Amino acid sequence: MAALDDVTSAAPASATSSPQRPARKHVTVISAGSILGRSEDPEGEHVSTAGVSVDFTTSAGQVDWVTSQEFLRASFASSVLQCFGRSLWQADSFKYSFKSSSIDQYWSHSWAERSWKKLLLLLWLNNGTMAVIFSTFTALGVIPLYTLGFLPSLSGLAASAASAEVSIWCVAAGLLGLLLGMLLWRPGKMVFIDKVCLNEVPEVPEVPEGDGQLKQEGMRNIGACLKHSKSMLVLWDPSHAQQLQAIFELATFLKCHEGEKVHLDIRPTMLAPFLLVNLAGNVFIAVAQILVPFDHNWSIFLVAACFAPYFLACGCLLRSYFASIQGLKDQLGFFSIDDTVCLQCDRKILLECIHVWFGSIEDFERYVCIKVARVFSQRLGNFLCQYWMVIILSAPIFWAHLDMIAKAVVSEDYGTASLLAVTAFTWWLGILPAAYVLFIALMAKSQRRQLRRTSNALKLCWRAVPPCALVLFSKFSTEVVIENNLREAFLGICIFAGTMIIPCYLVWRASTKFAWTLVLIPGHMGITLWMTGLSGSGKSTISVALERALAENQAKSYFVYRLDGDNLRFGLNRDLGFSPQDRKENVRRVSEVSKLFAEAGAIVVAGLISPYAADRDYAREVHKNASLPFMEVFVDAPLAAVESRDPKGLYKKAREGKIKGFTGIDAPYEKPGTPGNPVFVDDVALLGSQMAAVFDSSPPGLAAGGTHEDTAAIKANIIQESERVSWLYSAFEIRWQPAPRKFLHNAMHEMDQRLDMLNQRLEEVQMPQSEMLEDTHVIQSLAKVEQQWGKELGKLKTELHQMIFAHNHNADLMKHQKDTLDKIRHDSLSRSPGSGATQISNARSMLASADARIKAIQANFQKMDPLVPRVTALELRLHHWHAAGGLSGPPAMGAPPLGAYGFEPRPVPNPPDYEATVESPDDEENEEEDEEEDDNLGALRGILGKAIDASSAG
Numbered sequence: 001m002a003a004l005d006d007v008t009s010a011a012p013a014s015a016t017s018s019p020q021r022p023a024r025k026h027v028t029v030i031s032a033g034s035i036l037g038r039s040e041d042p043e044g045e046h047v048s049t050a051g052v053s054v055d056f057t058t059s060a061g062q063v064d065w066v067t068s069q070e071f072l073r074a075s076f077a078s079s080v081l082q083c084f085g086r087s088l089w090q091a092d093s094f095k096y097s098f099k100s101s102s103i104d105q106y107w108s109h110s111w112a113e114r115s116w117k118k119l120l121l122l123l124w125l126n127n128g129t130m131a132v133i134f135s136t137f138t139a140l141g142v143i144p145l146y147t148l149g150f151l152p153s154l155s156g157l158a159a160s161a162a163s164a165e166v167s168i169w170c171v172a173a174g175l176l177g178l179l180l181g182m183l184l185w186r187p188g189k190m191v192f193i194d195k196v197c198l199n200e201v202p203e204v205p206e207v208p209e210g211d212g213q214l215k216q217e218g219m220r221n222i223g224a225c226l227k228h229s230k231s232m233l234v235l236w237d238p239s240h241a242q243q244l245q246a247i248f249e250l251a252t253f254l255k256c257h258e259g260e261k262v263h264l265d266i267r268p269t270m271l272a273p274f275l276l277v278n279l280a281g282n283v284f285i286a287v288a289q290i291l292v293p294f295d296h297n298w299s300i301f302l303v304a305a306c307f308a309p310y311f312l313a314c315g316c317l318l319r320s321y322f323a324s325i326q327g328l329k330d331q332l333g334f335f336s337i338d339d340t341v342c343l344q345c346d347r348k349i350l351l352e353c354i355h356v357w358f359g360s361i362e363d364f365e366r367y368v369c370i371k372v373a374r375v376f377s378q379r380l381g382n383f384l385c386q387y388w389m390v391i392i393l394s395a396p397i398f399w400a401h402l403d404m405i406a407k408a409v410v411s412e413d414y415g416t417a418s419l420l421a422v423t424a425f426t427w428w429l430g431i432l433p434a435a436y437v438l439f440i441a442l443m444a445k446s447q448r449r450q451l452r453r454t455s456n457a458l459k460l461c462w463r464a465v466p467p468c469a470l471v472l473f474s475k476f477s478t479e480v481v482i483e484n485n486l487r488e489a490f491l492g493i494c495i496f497a498g499t500m501i502i503p504c505y506l507v508w509r510a511s512t513k514f515a516w517t518l519v520l521i522p523g524h525m526g527i528t529l530w531m532t533g534l535s536g537s538g539k540s541t542i543s544v545a546l547e548r549a550l551a552e553n554q555a556k557s558y559f560v561y562r563l564d565g566d567n568l569r570f571g572l573n574r575d576l577g578f579s580p581q582d583r584k585e586n587v588r589r590v591s592e593v594s595k596l597f598a599e600a601g602a603i604v605v606a607g608l609i610s611p612y613a614a615d616r617d618y619a620r621e622v623h624k625n626a627s628l629p630f631m632e633v634f635v636d637a638p639l640a641a642v643e644s645r646d647p648k649g650l651y652k653k654a655r656e657g658k659i660k661g662f663t664g665i666d667a668p669y670e671k672p673g674t675p676g677n678p679v680f681v682d683d684v685a686l687l688g689s690q691m692a693a694v695f696d697s698s699p700p701g702l703a704a705g706g707t708h709e710d711t712a713a714i715k716a717n718i719i720q721e722s723e724r725v726s727w728l729y730s731a732f733e734i735r736w737q738p739a740p741r742k743f744l745h746n747a748m749h750e751m752d753q754r755l756d757m758l759n760q761r762l763e764e765v766q767m768p769q770s771e772m773l774e775d776t777h778v779i780q781s782l783a784k785v786e787q788q789w790g791k792e793l794g795k796l797k798t799e800l801h802q803m804i805f806a807h808n809h810n811a812d813l814m815k816h817q818k819d820t821l822d823k824i825r826h827d828s829l830s831r832s833p834g835s836g837a838t839q840i841s842n843a844r845s846m847l848a849s850a851d852a853r854i855k856a857i858q859a860n861f862q863k864m865d866p867l868v869p870r871v872t873a874l875e876l877r878l879h880h881w882h883a884a885g886g887l888s889g890p891p892a893m894g895a896p897p898l899g900a901y902g903f904e905p906r907p908v909p910n911p912p913d914y915e916a917t918v919e920s921p922d923d924e925e926n927e928e929e930d931e932e933e934d935d936n937l938g939a940l941r942g943i944l945g946k947a948i949d950a951s952s953a954g
């Protein structure tokens with residue numbers, strides 16, 4: 001329980017937000033057993049207390065943290081929603097739930113939000129589509145009743161006698177149908193909602209009732225219910241991120257379904273009033289459309305006057321919604337559990353659950369900052385732009401058209417009726433959705449510009465102009481076509497509908513895209529970028545450029561802090577010299593300062609010579625212990641280059657012996673070599689690529705300093721390092737180098753073909769041999785072979801040699817990956833089952849798939865093996881011919897003997913640049929080697945010749 005005490009002391013029960021957040025203790029991962037105050041058996045699967053044994057494993061053998069199956073509960077959505085959602089109001093709503101290990105949807109909500117909003121939204125989301133279909137068919141069904149005279153006509157406000165009789169039966173029937181559909185439709189899915197499934201206590205014999213223990217036990221099992229849920233619906237409101245239970249539910253759902261395809265729906269509760277206002281507004285417009293025909297000069301002003309409050313109401317709702325999304329950015333980007341509140345939930349139990357599912361509070365917070373924030377940004381950015389929702393909203397306009405069609409049919413004006421049918425669909429499916437989405441996008445934009453309150457109303461009206469213009473334009477053009485062409489214009493109206501659909505589609509596309517750009521950007525995590533390199537290598541220059549690029553030229557500006565070793569020696573480290581001990585202390589202090597800044601969320605760019613690998617490892621360790629990412633970037637400028645720059649004249653002085661112990665001259669610099677242990681963090685690769693982009697965009701600092709000869713290397717280093725750092729966290733996704741693999745595959749194929757060709761040609765050459773030709777012919781043939789294919793074979797060997805290099809290098813990479821996998825496997829096995837069963841089981845399945853991939857790639861590599869003996873055989877044959885035929889000169893095979901490259905993976909000192917080798921095999925080098933061999937043989941011949949001469953003379 002000691003670990004638990006740590007938790008509670010780290011996260012006080014009072015949920016007040018503290019301006020100065022106390023430094024947290026590191027809480028070790030605790031097992032579910034210790035959380036529940038129980039003793040675990042050695043297997044870790046059965047937990048017992050007071051003689052109670054509870055099985056934590058499912059039939060599939062997975063641990064799912066359910067203390068009793070009784071706590072896995074669900075209710076039918078219809079039972080929750082029936083009778084105006086009475087289960088949500090009643091005290092004894094628990095009776096509507098039942099034991100179920102399968103939950104279709106988990107309904108998560110915040111207790112701070114008003115119940116009517118949540119209920120209305122639930123009704124809308126679950127019954128809305130069916131209700132609209134039902135109501136539209138009801139409205140359609142009314143047309144024959146009206147046209148056959150079963151329903152009376154009403155008097156319109158029109159002056160002309162022809163249009164005096166009108167019908168609003170379709171609108172009325174549609175409305176009634178909508179209401180009945182919403183209230184009476186019974187969705188059959190099984191859902192979990194805490195009010196019904198959790199707030200009361202089930203009868204579990206193992207757990208004694210009293211002091212709310214059962215209720216607490218139910219809370220403990222929330223995670224299991226989330227794990228057993230196939231999808232989730234979040235009823236979001238601005239207080240959501242501050243509600244510990246709500247944010248825990250969402251984070252846990254994401255966590256325990258990582259890598260699975262599950263459905264997550266996040267809907268703001270503000271949708272409920274928005275839908276009500278829109279529905280009411282559209283019904284009003286529909287009725288106005290029927291009663292006040294558009295042919296009156298004054299009617300347009302009347303309609304506009306009626307529109308205004310409706311627009312204002314919608315605009316205000318939308319703007320407050322978008323403002324709350326902006327708030328979410330701060331809430332989640334810098335999420336802290338201390339800032340959350342617990343309404344109707346037990347904070348202590350939720351903290352226990354967080355430890356079970358996330359390992360520690362810090363891990364949970366990080367998960368919320370990164371993963372949950374991203375999910376919100378994806379889902380909430382364009383929530384209203386869904387087509388089906390707008391279709392439901394604008395259904396009353398369609399019903400109004402049905403009424404007008406009914407009226408036209410009664411007047412036996414079938415031409416107008418058919419024209420109206422076309423326009424009804426054009427309006428319903430094209431124009432109105434486009435106008436809606438345009439309006440929403442404009443409201444989002446107005447929020448981003450943060451209008452001042454005084455000008456709000458005016459600007460809102462101004463923003464309403466484009467969608468209104470779109471609507472009015474289509475209305476006018478419809479009327480013009482109807483008025484002027486009537487029956488003959490059927491084709492015309494079809495063309496009109498078609499031409500309206502295209503701009504509507506374009507407006508829709510543009511607006512939804514526009515709304516998408518509203519996505520919130522979560523605050524970034526801290527990270528330290530440790531620049532190491534000789535004095536004058538460019539650490540400061542690159543750091544300044546990075547700082548500027550990250551802080552100024554990004555869509556979101558990062559919080560960057562630069563620590564320069566040289567400058568720090570004037571203050572923090574002024575008492576230090578350049579002895580190894582002092583340099584160690586220098587690095588230690590700067591590491592600690594970097595860690596503090598990174599903890600506060602900064603991207604720290606520290607530039608220190610830090611010549612000793614052990615000191616840099618220490619800096620890495622400091623960050624690793626604080627779960628902070630650390631990237632070591634080697635600013636790799638050679639000594640000759642920095643000495644020629646010598647901006648401070650220090651190298652000169654050092655050479656003259658005026659400065660002692662100068663790095664690179666008479667003090668060592670240990671180049672960075674093997675990478676350290678990866679740190680779990682997300683988005684570092686992205687940051688790395690952004691930083692690497694700095695080198696492409698010639699930032700001011702670098703441009704002024706000219707082109708750094710090692711810029712490309714530094715850039716590659718940053719990318720490589722960031723990939724390495726982010727490697728583990730990115731769900732164990734293993735990045736294989738694609739280029740060498742592709743190269744190997746293609747090269748093997750090509751070489752296979754060329755070997756076939758060579759063999760074929762050799763067979764041709766052998767033909768005369770078998771016919772026992774004279775020696776001279778054989779010698780001539782062999783000379784031809786030598787001339788034509790010796791070089792070819794040499795080239796082939798060179799390529800195979802390069803392939804073997806690539807193969808060995810890839811094998812090294814694989815070995816590295818495999819070692820890391822083994823380490824992870826070892827770590828995961830050594831962790832207790834309470835430390836996050838899901839992570840471990842996920843990790844294990846990923847390890848298994850990674851193993852399978854390694855094996856597959858190894859098998860692929862093995863295909864290269866037969867090529868080597870074939871080339872060697874050819875080589876031998878040529879060699880024998882040489883020996884037999886006494887050809888002049890050695891065969892032109894530039895590459896070293898193939899036997900030199902074993903097929904066992906082994907370290908290659910300087911792996912070749914694969915891209916370069918594919919594109920341009922190093923012919924020059926081969927030729928040089930050829931020449932060298934020629935020279936050697938020439939010398940040998942010379943010696944032999946002299947020996948023969950001497951012997952003949954003797």
Ligand SMILES: Nc1ncnc2c1ncn2[C@@H]1O[C@H](COP(=O)(O)OS(=O)(=O)O)[C@@H](OP(=O)(O)O)[C@H]1O
Nearest residue numbers: 535536565566578583586608609610611661662663
């Ligand atoms: N003996 C000796 N060796 C190396 N460097 C020397 C020395 N004496 C002074 N300087 C200047 O000090 C700057 C290096 O400080 P650092 O804190 O980065 O060095 S270290 O990490 O402690 O090795 C370094 O600045 P930069 O050129 O910016 O790296 C030098 O200008």
Ligand SMILES: Nc1ncnc2c1ncn2[C@@H]1O[C@H](COP(=O)(O)OP(=O)(O)O)[C@@H](O)[C@H]1O
Nearest residue numbers: 535536537538539540541645647705706707708
């Ligand atoms: N990319 C570059 N190309 C050419 N010269 C550079 C580059 N980066 C730095 N320099 C030059 O090298 C010198 C030392 O750079 P500086 O950033 O002060 O190195 P350090 O901080 O490692 O001592 C400066 O004169 C600078 O103009």
